[in-house]
Amino acid sequence: MSGPEQVRDCTHWIGAESRHCKEADGVRLFIVGDRCPAHTPNALRGLPEAPPGPGAPRDWATPPAHRIPTDRDRRHLTPVPKTS
Numbered sequence: 001m002s003g004p005e006q007v008r009d010c011t012h013w014i015g016a017e018s019r020h021c022k023e024a025d026g027v028r029l030f031i032v033g034d035r036c037p038a039h040t041p042n043a044l045r046g047l048p049e050a051p052p053g054p055g056a057p058r059d060w061a062t063p064p065a066h067r068i069p070t071d072r073d074r075r076h077l078t079p080v081p082k083t084s
């Protein structure tokens with residue numbers, strides 16, 4: 001595997017030229033693969049690009065409060081003695 005600076009290039013197949021696009025500028029990952037601005041799913045359909053979304057929440061790295069284990073959650077489980 002390469003480092004974190006992974007080079008992405010457009011994987012769109014240009015059928016008329018029998019080659020992949022390989023454009024590297026502005027390439028983003030879509031469900032169909034890495035695509036340059038000219039070959040995004042919307043661009044291929046002649047539709048405008050969807051506006052950028054809000055992205056990941058700022059506190060994505062920290063779990064929500066209800067998921068942070070408390071001391072009570074961390075206690076060791078104790079076996080319950082049999083009553084019968």
Ligand SMILES: [Zn+2]
Nearest residue numbers: 010021036039
């Ligand atoms: Zn392309």
